[in-house]
Amino acid sequence: MIEQWLIDGEFEKVDQWLEEKEQQGRFDELYEASEELIQYGFFERAASIFQAMRAHFPHEAQLFVDEASMRFELGEDDVALELLEHVSEADEEYVQALLTLADYYEANGMLELALGKMEKAYELLPHEPIVQYGYAELLRQAGKHREAIRLYEQLLQLKDSDFDEATLLGSMAMTLSEGAAYEEALPYFERLLDVEELPATQFAFAHALFQTEQYERAIAPLQRTIELDADYYAAYTLLGQTYAQLEKNKEAYEVFERGLTRDRFEKGLYLAAGKMAIKLGKREEAIKHFEEALALDPEHLEARLNLASLYEYEERYEAVVDLLATFENNTPLMNLYLAHAYEALEQYEEAGTLYASLEEDLKTNIDYLNRYASFLVEEGRRTEALPLAQKLLTLTEDPTWSDFVERMAYEDDFDRYE
Structure with a gap:
């Protein structure tokens, strides 16, 4: 009756009509x-209609539930909660009130409260599909995957459920995947793809295959994901990783590069491309990829660490210092690269201080022990280098350091003899 007025924006006519119907008692x-x-x-x-009708039907619980739903929509949460308090367990609408409360608590991040209301509704109506589905969804959010799966399975077995098969198959497959039951999830993904084909479904199917190490099978759904949505960036990353698992590094790198042509702001793809470029011996390309990742996210530790390693390999020690000297969140390995850069640039005081500061963090790191011990020997601090060399010999058989320890022992014996 009033739909056209609403569409045309004739709200005065709407309000007049509503007022007349209320005066006439035409509540239906x-x-x-x-x-x-x-x-x-x-x-x-x-909400005003429900409020007006409550004045005439003060014991009609449905009106309290309806108005509460509107008050929640309007952000009047306290009013809505107070309205729902008028709905008692004796009312037929009690379960509906519980569902409304569960929705409210879930939307506001109070999952335990939402789960409690839904659990009560399930106790009262355990065979009501909408209650089963709502309870399953909350159980899934709470990480109670097996309980959620049991409810989804019950719904799948219903012939006249209000929920379409695709929705339930998707919920089953994703819940199993979230619970790391990837092998069990696969047949549900396959059934779902027979019902509907969406990029997200193809990707989730491929992810489950990847997790079960079925890399060859994962390629086709990932390629299909990209065919359906060329901007599905996660698919490029996972497809590249899949090729990498199959040691098809060239194909992996091409996929990462292709993904970057679609989105130049995806730092994860830059990182993946950089790592693969290293494997392929493309150091300059790798440097560029890591530099791009850092341009997008200066706090990205993995990109910074990889870049520092490449700069050091290329003996670009000034670049290592520029990259790490003023960065406040260096990892111990980053500081190891920085210490070596200071040493190479003949900034020996800075190098020595930094090497010494890393002893506790890297006391079993062979690379660190080698570098620091060598630095101390070059500085003429052989006595300080000795415990590092001895530690190295407990971790690796290195004739250089075994000879050094023997010489130090001989010199010590000679000094005592003297």
């Missing part, structure tokens, strides 16, 4: 009109 028409108001987002007017 008012209630029907509230559905149209809600459909077009006029929650305030719908």
Whole structure:
């Protein structure tokens, strides 16, 4: 009746009509009109209808639930919660009130409270599909995957469920995947793909295959994901990783590069491309990729560490210092590269201080022990280098350091003899 007025923006006519129907006591028409108001987002007017009707039907629990739903939509949470307190367990609408509360608590991040309300609703109506599905969804969010799966399976077995098969198959497959039951999830993904084909479904299927080390099988759904949505960036990353697992490094690098042509702001792809470029011996390309990743995210530790390693390999020691000297969140390995850069640049005081500061963090790191011991020997501090060399010999058989320890022992014996 009022739909066209709402579309045309003739709200005065709407308000006049609503007022007339209330005066005439035509509450059935008012209630029907509230559905149209809600459909077009006029929650305030719908709430006013329910409020007016409550004055005439103070014991009609449905009106309290309906108005509470509108008050939640309007952000009037306290009013909505107070309205729902009027719905008792004796009312037929009690379960509906519980579902409304569960939705509210879930939307506000109070998962335990939401789960409690839904659990109560399930106790009262354990065979109601909407209750089963809502309870399963909350159980899934709470990480109770097996309990959620049991409910999804019950719904899948219903012939006349309100939920379509694709929704339930998707929920089953994703819940199993979230619980790391990837092998069990695969047949549900396959059934779902027979019902509907979406990029997200193809990707999730491929991810499950990847997790079960079925790399060859994962390639086709990942390629299909990209065919359906060329901007599905995660698919490029996973496809590249899949090729890498199959030692098809050239194909992996090409996929990462292709992904970057679609999105120059995806730092994960730059990182993946950089690592693969190293494997392929493309050091300059790798440097560029890591530099791009850092340009997007200066705090990205892995990109910074890889870049420092490449700069050192290329003996670009000034670049190592520029990259790490003023960065406040260096890892111990980053500081090892920085110490070596200081040493190479003949900034021996800075190098020695930094090497010494790393002893606790890297006391079993062979590379660190080698570098620091060598530095101390070059500085003429052989006595300080001795315990490092001895530590090295407990970790590796290096004739250089075994000879050094023997010489130091001989010199010590000679000095005592003297």
